[in-house]
Amino acid sequence: MSTPTLDQARPHMAALTDALTRAGALRTPVWSRAFSSVPRHLFVPRWFDQERNERGIAVWREHHGTTTADGLAAAYRDKTLVTALDPDTAERVDETAWTGVPTSSSTLPGLMAGMLEDLGVGDGHQVLEIGTGTGYNAALLCHRLGERLVCSVDIDPALVGAARDRLAAAGFAPRLVSGDGTRGNVTGDRFDRIIATCSVPAVPGAWIEQSRPGTVLVADIALGVEGGLVRLEVDEQGRALGHFTTTGGRFMPARAQARTYAVPRRPRPAAQTGVRPSQVTAADVRAHYAFRLVLAFHLPGAEIVHHLDDAGTMALQIQGPDRSWARTPLAGEGTGTVTHGGDPGLWARVEEAWQWWNGAGRPSHDRFGYAREADGAARVWYIPDGTRWSLT
Numbered sequence: 001m002s003t004p005t006l007d008q009a010r011p012h013m014a015a016l017t018d019a020l021t022r023a024g025a026l027r028t029p030v031w032s033r034a035f036s037s038v039p040r041h042l043f044v045p046r047w048f049d050q051e052r053n054e055r056g057i058a059v060w061r062e063h064h065g066t067t068t069a070d071g072l073a074a075a076y077r078d079k080t081l082v083t084a085l086d087p088d089t090a091e092r093v094d095e096t097a098w099t100g101v102p103t104s105s106s107t108l109p110g111l112m113a114g115m116l117e118d119l120g121v122g123d124g125h126q127v128l129e130i131g132t133g134t135g136y137n138a139a140l141l142c143h144r145l146g147e148r149l150v151c152s153v154d155i156d157p158a159l160v161g162a163a164r165d166r167l168a169a170a171g172f173a174p175r176l177v178s179g180d181g182t183r184g185n186v187t188g189d190r191f192d193r194i195i196a197t198c199s200v201p202a203v204p205g206a207w208i209e210q211s212r213p214g215t216v217l218v219a220d221i222a223l224g225v226e227g228g229l230v231r232l233e234v235d236e237q238g239r240a241l242g243h244f245t246t247t248g249g250r251f252m253p254a255r256a257q258a259r260t261y262a263v264p265r266r267p268r269p270a271a272q273t274g275v276r277p278s279q280v281t282a283a284d285v286r287a288h289y290a291f292r293l294v295l296a297f298h299l300p301g302a303e304i305v306h307h308l309d310d311a312g313t314m315a316l317q318i319q320g321p322d323r324s325w326a327r328t329p330l331a332g333e334g335t336g337t338v339t340h341g342g343d344p345g346l347w348a349r350v351e352e353a354w355q356w357w358n359g360a361g362r363p364s365h366d367r368f369g370y371a372r373e374a375d376g377a378a379r380v381w382y383i384p385d386g387t388r389w390s391l392t
């Protein structure tokens with residue numbers, strides 16, 4: 001099969017649109033029309049699927065998909081397709097496989113559909129996208145609004161160049177900008193809607209500068225331990241207020257360099273100070289997304305890592321913003337205990353968060369509000385009773 005024609009792709013586009021509608025991600029005819037009209041395969045001629053190779057190593061296997069019937073169908077599955085790997089960490093393991101950290105992808109269509117619906121785009125709205133990637137989402141926006149109203153920014157100029165060509169092949173020429181979409185006023189313009197397809201730890205001031213009163217922002221806020229999608233509206237005072245959305249999904253983090261992620265510098269861990277029984281297990285933390293979000297509110301600046309000790313025991317570890325840590329095994333002997341170093345209060349705050357979340361009836365993530373004040377301070381609150389946490 002040579003390059004597929006639009007007629008060959010049309011049944012796949014229709015099937016994807018039907019699946020996203022049945023799943024509740026597509027909720028309005030305008031976005032259904034966009035998904036059934038914009039050919040995703042033009043934007044993902046090549047991608048990487050994660051698999052374990054014969055040595056048991058997780059690798060990214062390269063596919064040049066759309067020249068075969070199976071490849072064309074794969075481009076229309078509701079699946080994230082990784083399209084670029086950080087060249088500083090990617091190592092070739094065989095002819096067509098690499099290890100490494102993804103730096104770009106075509107987002108899960110169901111997630112994209114949910115976010116575009118949440119954005120509440122109206123006719124005539126000017127939209128800014130942060131994270132052009134393949135250009136597929138920019139093409140969906142162009143279909144909905146017309147290319148004149150769409151601007152998309154990506155930090156990697158090579159991705160922007162490729163996206164420009166693919167958008168042209170799909171019949172669109174939106175404004176594309178290379179640059180760090182989290183810093184400075186990269187567009188010099190103001191927008192009615194801003195959608196980010198890379199995560200940020202907090203809403204950047206740059207997005208407020210490119211907003212007007214009434215501008216809606218949809219983005220993934222990465223709070224350390226966990227994060228989530230928020231829908232915020234900018235007010236006259238330059239505050240952005242809203243809530244975590246029912247649409248669930250996470251994005252790769254925004255980075256400051258075009259092609260690679262900076263290596264995180266973590267402080268040397270404190271020496272072990274104790275072991276004690278724990279009211280929270282690793283399974284509790286791993287099983288409940290909404291609890292991890294609440295935990296992130298209780299422990300701003302902390303993160304979750306996995307720790308493998310010399311005996312081969314894998315543990316879930318909370319890493320404090322200082323040198324403190326606390327860990328509990330994923331399974332086996334030691335389940336129900338916590339080992340800690342540095343501040344012994346670190347795990348006590350995990351238990352506090354667990355008690356709070358259970359006491360509130362285990363609310364889901366969309367029961368929480370999020371605000372960025374005009375001075376950049378951020379806070380979250382439980383919508384039913386106003387219990388609040390400062391994230392700053």
Ligand SMILES: C[S@@+](CC[C@H](N)C(=O)[O-])C[C@H]1O[C@@H](n2cnc3c(N)ncnc32)[C@H](O)[C@@H]1O
Pocket residue numbers: 103104105106107130131132133134135136137138153154155156159179180181182197198251252253254255256
């Ligand atoms: C999940 S991909 C975007 C998917 C894209 N919207 C699509 O439809 O294919 C995330 C993108 O964010 C870009 N990115 C990362 N950090 C960025 C930054 N600081 N400013 C702008 N773009 C950034 C990455 O290069 C990557 O292409």
